[in-house]
Amino acid sequence: MCLAIPMKLVEITREGSGKVDAGGVRTDVVLAMVPHAQLGDYLIIHAGFGIEVLDQDEAQVRLDLFRELAEVTQDLEDA
Amino acid sequence: MSENQESRTARTLAREIRDFSRMTTGALRFMEVCGTHTMAIHSAGLRKLFPDNLTLVSGPGCPVCVTEKSFIDQAMLTARQYDACLVTFGDLVRVPGSFGSLATLRSEGGRVRVVYSPMQAVNIAAEEAPRPVVFLGVGFETTTPTVAVTLTKALSEGVRNLFVLSAFKTIHPPLKLISAQKDLDGFLLPGHVSAILGSDCYTYLAEEFHKGGVVAGFEPLDILLALRDLVRMTVEHDFQIINDYRRVVRPEGNPAARSVVEEVFEPSDASWRGLGVIPGSGLAFKGPYARFDAAVHLPVEVPLTKDDPRCKCAAILTGSITPDRCGLFGRECTPEDPVGPCMVSSEGTCAAYYKYGVN
Numbered sequence: 001m002c003l004a005i006p007m008k009l010v011e012i013t014r015e016g017s018g019k020v021d022a023g024g025v026r027t028d029v030v031l032a033m034v035p036h037a038q039l040g041d042y043l044i045i046h047a048g049f050g051i052e053v054l055d056q057d058e059a060q061v062r063l064d065l066f067r068e069l070a071e072v073t074q075d076l077e078d079a
Numbered sequence: 080m081s082e083n084q085e086s087r088t089a090r091t092l093a094r095e096i097r098d099f100s101r102m103t104t105g106a107l108r109f110m111e112v113c114g115t116h117t118m119a120i121h122s123a124g125l126r127k128l129f130p131d132n133l134t135l136v137s138g139p140g141c142p143v144c145v146t147e148k149s150f151i152d153q154a155m156l157t158a159r160q161y162d163a164c165l166v167t168f169g170d171l172v173r174v175p176g177s178f179g180s181l182a183t184l185r186s187e188g189g190r191v192r193v194v195y196s197p198m199q200a201v202n203i204a205a206e207e208a209p210r211p212v213v214f215l216g217v218g219f220e221t222t223t224p225t226v227a228v229t230l231t232k233a234l235s236e237g238v239r240n241l242f243v244l245s246a247f248k249t250i251h252p253p254l255k256l257i258s259a260q261k262d263l264d265g266f267l268l269p270g271h272v273s274a275i276l277g278s279d280c281y282t283y284l285a286e287e288f289h290k291g292g293v294v295a296g297f298e299p300l301d302i303l304l305a306l307r308d309l310v311r312m313t314v315e316h317d318f319q320i321i322n323d324y325r326r327v328v329r330p331e332g333n334p335a336a337r338s339v340v341e342e343v344f345e346p347s348d349a350s351w352r353g354l355g356v357i358p359g360s361g362l363a364f365k366g367p368y369a370r371f372d373a374a375v376h377l378p379v380e381v382p383l384t385k386d387d388p389r390c391k392c393a394a395i396l397t398g399s400i401t402p403d404r405c406g407l408f409g410r411e412c413t414p415e416d417p418v419g420p421c422m423v424s425s426e427g428t429c430a431a432y433y434k435y436g437v438n
Contacts, residue, residue, distance in 0.1 A: 002113060002114070002115050002140070002142075002218075002219060002221040002222070002269060002270075002271040002272060003115050003271075003426075004221065004271045004274075030196075030198060030225075030228060032228045032335070032339065033224055033228070033333055033335050033336040033339070034333075034335070035335060044271070044274060044327050046221050046222070046225065046271060047168075047195065047196045047197060047222060047225045048195060048196025048197075048198055048199075048225070049196070049198075049224070049225045049228065051221065051224070051225075051271065051274050051275065051333065051336065052274045052327050052328075052329075052333055054326055054327060055325065055326045055327070056326075058325040058326040059326040061325070062325075062326060063080065065304075066080060066084075066085075066088045066300055067080065067084065067088075069087075069088045069091040069092060070080070070084040070085075070087035070088040070091065071087075072087075072091045073087040073088070073090045073091045073094075074087055
């Protein structure tokens with residue numbers, strides 16, 4: 001029930017609400033919990049509400065870590 | 080990342096989990112608090128990667144599972160007595176009460192409307208007026224701010240026929256109770272509840288109870304990473320709270336979300352299926368928001384309910400047993416014809432075991 005997915009903020013329609021997009025599907029979003037959200041941000045959407053803004057820098061840190069971890073197995077398999 | 084790369088990352092993490100787990104001769108027992116994690120773990124088949132001495136048990140973070148049967152009864156009685164329209168998230172529709180489920184009510188001509196967002200309840204209230212509209216308030220910290228925002232809107236618009244039946248719950252009180260379990264080594268902490276509460280709020284787990292906690296995302300690799308950190312902390316007796324979901328969870332959480340919840344609600348005692356009444360673990364309406372309280376404005380007499388004594392949801396919700404140890408599991412209790420809520424909810428432990436297999 002606490003399922004939430006990242007969607008891109010593509011429109012701020014009026015104060016406190018906007019539209020988000022995932023793979024071409026657009027839905028309304030309430031921005032009351034993420035008043036600082038800006039167009040182009042990825043929001044974590046739960047029950048029609050943005051509950052947080054995805055931190056792109058942290059997302060990159062995670063990706064870099066996982067790539068490093070992938071190399072460990074690659075090296076083992078190559079050895 | 081390519082699929083190949085992801086698979087290599089998973090293999091590295093699984094190996095690290097195995098290596099750390101060999102550093103102890105004892106059993107490693109962790110709890111995934113959140114039902115969404117339960118489903119993610121089972122659907123990705125992660126359990127096959129765990130070493131023999133590592134067990135992951137499900138916790139109380141499945142909102143439908145911990146909701147008392149009497150809540151369903153109360154909702155159905157309210158609908159019948161006041162000709163009310165019930166508004167609910169889909170997960171609740173098939174949960175059996177003492178005299179059927181919301182699906183039964185609907186088949187008898189009752190009004191039950193399923194929504195994706197609580198905000199829809201405001202429009203439904205306008206459509207259904209003057210009929211009372213009752214939103215069934217089930218959920219944890221991720222969901223309560225969405226209802227709180229909805230009620231601030233309803234208050235400012237002067238909506239008179241919208242009510243909420245509150246079974247909202249907060250996660251810290253049961254977590255503190257469960258932390259006292261000696262044979263539990265640590266927690267996979269909920270990702271989206273933590274987006275609201277922050278990662279700093281769990282320090283008591285480490286300091287008071289000497290258990291590790293890792294805030295985790297929901298991708299299979301996120302969960303493996305979190306488990307690796309849990310196993311490492313446990314074997315090294317290095318208990319702390321680690322945030323492995325930093326792209327979403329800030330140390331301080333989301334203060335805007337918490338402040339709207341504090342405007343609308345105040346803590347109250349709440350009854351949990353499987354855990355009983357836990358002081359301060361529920362939410363009651365505060366100040367001007369008391370006008371939305373369905374329990375007060377649309378009162379009904381709810382008869383005492385009895386759970387099927389053979390149903391083991393209570394023990395499953397507290398991590399004491401796994402679903403295959405329940406005599407009803409897969410026989411009398413299936414997703415098509417469920418006895419207990421852990422089999423109904425799409426994120427219930429029994430539903431996960433049934434769908435993806437016991438092993």
